[in-house]
Amino acid sequence: MISLTDVSKAYSSSVSIGPVSVDIDAGGITALVGPNGAGKSTILTMIGRLLSLDSGRIEVAGHDVVNTPSKAIAKIISVLRQENHFVTRLTVRQLVSFGRFPYSKGRLTLGDEKYISEAIDFLDLTDLEDRYLDQLSGGQRQRAYVAMVLAQNTDYVLLDEPLNNLDMQHAVAMMKQLRRAADELDRTVVIVLHDINFAAHYSDRILAMKDGQVVEHGTPAEIMRDDVLTRVFNTDVQVVPGPNGPLAVYY
Amino acid sequence: MLKTAQDAPAQRGTQQTPQQSRRSGPLTGRRHRRVYALVTAVLILISLGSTAGILFYNNPMPVGSDGWWLIAGMRRDSLLTIAVVALCHAMATIAFQTAVNNRIITPGIMGFGSLYTAIQTGFVYLFGITGVVMLVGVPQFFLQMAVMMLLATGLYTWLLSGKFSNIHIMLLVGVVLGGTLGSLSTFMQRMLTPSEFDVLTARLFGNLSNARAEYLPYAIPIALAVAVVLWLWAPKLNVIALGKDNATNLGLNHKREVIKILLLVSILVSLATALVGPMMFLGFLTAALAYQFGDTYSHRHLFPLGFLCGYAVLSASYFVLRHVWDAGGAVTVIVELVGGLVFLFFLLRKGRL
Ligand SMILES: Nc1ncnc2c1ncn2[C@@H]1O[C@H](COP(=O)(O)OP(=O)(O)OP(=O)(O)O)[C@@H](O)[C@H]1O
Numbered sequence: 001m002i003s004l005t006d007v008s009k010a011y012s013s014s015v016s017i018g019p020v021s022v023d024i025d026a027g028g029i030t031a032l033v034g035p036n037g038a039g040k041s042t043i044l045t046m047i048g049r050l051l052s053l054d055s056g057r058i059e060v061a062g063h064d065v066v067n068t069p070s071k072a073i074a075k076i077i078s079v080l081r082q083e084n085h086f087v088t089r090l091t092v093r094q095l096v097s098f099g100r101f102p103y104s105k106g107r108l109t110l111g112d113e114k115y116i117s118e119a120i121d122f123l124d125l126t127d128l129e130d131r132y133l134d135q136l137s138g139g140q141r142q143r144a145y146v147a148m149v150l151a152q153n154t155d156y157v158l159l160d161e162p163l164n165n166l167d168m169q170h171a172v173a174m175m176k177q178l179r180r181a182a183d184e185l186d187r188t189v190v191i192v193l194h195d196i197n198f199a200a201h202y203s204d205r206i207l208a209m210k211d212g213q214v215v216e217h218g219t220p221a222e223i224m225r226d227d228v229l230t231r232v233f234n235t236d237v238q239v240v241p242g243p244n245g246p247l248a249v250y251y
Numbered sequence: 252m253l254k255t256a257q258d259a260p261a262q263r264g265t266q267q268t269p270q271q272s273r274r275s276g277p278l279t280g281r282r283h284r285r286v287y288a289l290v291t292a293v294l295i296l297i298s299l300g301s302t303a304g305i306l307f308y309n310n311p312m313p314v315g316s317d318g319w320w321l322i323a324g325m326r327r328d329s330l331l332t333i334a335v336v337a338l339c340h341a342m343a344t345i346a347f348q349t350a351v352n353n354r355i356i357t358p359g360i361m362g363f364g365s366l367y368t369a370i371q372t373g374f375v376y377l378f379g380i381t382g383v384v385m386l387v388g389v390p391q392f393f394l395q396m397a398v399m400m401l402l403a404t405g406l407y408t409w410l411l412s413g414k415f416s417n418i419h420i421m422l423l424v425g426v427v428l429g430g431t432l433g434s435l436s437t438f439m440q441r442m443l444t445p446s447e448f449d450v451l452t453a454r455l456f457g458n459l460s461n462a463r464a465e466y467l468p469y470a471i472p473i474a475l476a477v478a479v480v481l482w483l484w485a486p487k488l489n490v491i492a493l494g495k496d497n498a499t500n501l502g503l504n505h506k507r508e509v510i511k512i513l514l515l516v517s518i519l520v521s522l523a524t525a526l527v528g529p530m531m532f533l534g535f536l537t538a539a540l541a542y543q544f545g546d547t548y549s550h551r552h553l554f555p556l557g558f559l560c561g562y563a564v565l566s567a568s569y570f571v572l573r574h575v576w577d578a579g580g581a582v583t584v585i586v587e588l589v590g591g592l593v594f595l596f597f598l599l600r601k602g603r604l
Pocket residue numbers: 011012015017034035036037038039040041042043082
C-alpha cells in the first residue's frame with residue numbers, strides 16, 4: 001500500500017500542492033487524472049522520492065520513502081518521469097539494462113540479461129533493441145523508457161504519462177501490458193493519464209486531482225459521472241454508455 | 252484481454268532460443284568493438300612513437316654513455332609529467348561532465364586558471380623576483396594544490412547543496428570569480444617592474460617545464476590513487492550520467508555521489524594546475540575525443556581513451572615542437588589553441604550549454 005499523510009510541497013508562495021492524505025491500495029492499476037498543473041507529477045515524483053517533501057510522510061509497503069536508503073527503495077519502487085533526456089548515446093538494450101542496476105551494480109548476470117530481454121519483448125521492442133535512442137520515434141523511445149522501469153522488477157511502478165507520443169495501437173498495447181503486469185506479476189501500477197476513457201477502462205481505481213488537492217478517489221464506476229468529471233476537468237462532460245463500458249464525451 | 256493472455260506463452264517460447272546471443276554491453280557489436288580497438292591501437296602507436304621520439308631523438312651524447320642516460324632521464328621526467336597531466340585532465344573532465352550532466356562545461360573553466368595566476372602574481376608582487384622562487388618546492392606545491400582544492404570543493408558543494416543547485420549559476424559564479432581574480436592579478440601586474448613581469452609571464456602559461464622532477468614522486472601516486480577510485484566508481488558514474496532522476500530511481504543518493512565525484516575532480520585539476528599551470532581546454536579536448544571515438548556510456552571505456560588521447564596529443568606536440576622545431580614552451584599554448592577551437596566548434600554546433 002502507498003499511504004500519504006498530509007503531504008505538501010510549496011514551489012513558491014503562490015503555487016503549492018497539498019496537503020494530501022490518501023491511501024492507494026496495493027495491487028492493480030490506479031490512474032491519476034486531473035487538469036494540467038493539478039499536481040499529478042508532483043505527487044508521483046514525491047512518492048518515487050525524486051522530489052523532496054516540504055511536510056508530511058509517504059510510506060510505500062511500510063517503508064518511509066524519505067528515510068529508507070535509496071538503494072533499498074530502488075528494489076521496491078520504480079518511477080518514470082514525464083520527460084527524459086540523456087547526454088549519453090544509448091541503445092535500447094543498454095538503456096533497459098540500467099534497470100537492473102539496483103541488483104547488478106553494473107555487473108550483469110545471465111539472470112539480469114533474462115529480465116532485460118523479457119522487458120524488451122514485453123514492450124514489443126525486440127527488433128529495435130540494438131538501435132540508438134536517437135534513431136527511434138518518440139513513441140518507440142517512450143516504450144524503451146517503460147521497458148527500463150519494468151526491468152527493474154519492483155512491486156510498485158510509477159509512470160508519468162507513459163502514453164505520451166504513443167499511437168492508438170501502442171497506447172492500447174501499453175495499457176494491456178500494464179494490466180498484465182498488474183494481474184500476472186502482482187505489480188501495483190500508479191499511472192498518470194490524460195485520457196479519462198483509458199483510465200476508466202484499464203484501471204481499478206481513479207484518483208482525481210485538482211488545484212493541488214485530491215478531489216475524487218474511487219472505482220471507475222464512481223468517477224465516470226457527468227457531475228464528477230465536469231467538476232474535476234472544468235469542462236462539460238457527458239458520460240454515455242459505450243460498447244466496452246461508459247465513455248466520457250467532452251467535445 | 253484474452254488475446255494478450257494467449258500471446259503470453261507464445262512470446263515466452265520465442266524468448267528462450269535467442270537468449271544466449273542477446274547480451275547487453277557497453278560496445279554494441281562487432282563493428283563497434285573493432286572501431287574501439289582500432290582507435291585504441293592507433294592512439295597507443297602515436298603515444299609510443301612520440302615517447303620514443305622524445306626519449307631518444309637527437310640526444311647529443313654518445314649512446315649508452317653517462318651523459319646520454321642523464322639526458323634520457325630528464326626527458327623521461329617530461330614524459331611522466333605529460334602522462335600525469337593527461338591523466339588528470341582527461342579523467343577529471345569526463346567525471347565532471349558526468350556529474351553535472353553536461354558535456355560542454357569543464358572543471359578548467361571554473362576559475363582554476365585565474366586562481367593560479369592570482370597566487371603566482373601575488374607572490375611576485377609581494378616578494379619581487381624571489382617570490383617566484385619561493386613558490387618552487389614540494390611544500391609550496393602542496394600548498395598551492397590545497398588552496399585550489401579548497402576553492403573548488405567549497406564552490407561545488409556550496410553551489411550544489413544550497414538552493415542554487417543549478418549548473419548555470421555555478422558556471423556564472425565560476426566565471427565571475429575567474430574575472431575578479433583575473434583583474435586582481437592584472438592590477439598587481441601593473442605594479443611590477445618589467446623584469447619581474449617577464450619572469451612572471453613565463454610561469455603563467457601552462458608549461459610542461461614548470462613541473463620539477465621533485466614534484467613527480469608525490470604527484471604520480473596521488474593521480475594514480477584518484478584514478479583508481481574513479482575507475483572503481485565507473486558503474487556508478489554510468490548511472491549518474493543518466494541524470495539526477497534516473498540515478499535516484501536506480502538507488503543512488505545522487506547529491507552525495509556528485510559531491511564525492513567533484514571532490515576527486517578538484518584533486519585532479521588542482522594537481523595538474525599546480526604541476527604545470529592552468530590548461531583550460533586540454534580536458535575538454537580529450538573528453539570530446541573520447542566520446543567521439545568511444546561512443547559508449549561506459550566510463551571504463553571512456554577513461555582509457557581520454558587518457559590516451561591526452562597523452563598522444565601532448566606528447567606528439569611536445570616532440571614536434573620541442574625536438575623538431577625547438578619551441579618546447581609553446582606546447583601547451585598550441586594544445587590550448589586547438590582545444591579552444593574545438594570547444595568553440597562544439598558550442599556553436601550545439602547552440603547551447
Ligand atoms: N519545479 C517547479 N517549480 C515551480 N513550480 C512548479 C515546478 N514544477 C511544477 N510546478 C508547478 O506546480 C503545479 C503542479 O505541477 P505538476 O507538474 O505536478 O502538474 P501536473 O498535474 O503533472 O500537470 P501536467 O498534466 O501538465 O503534467 C503547477 O502549477 C506547476 O506550475
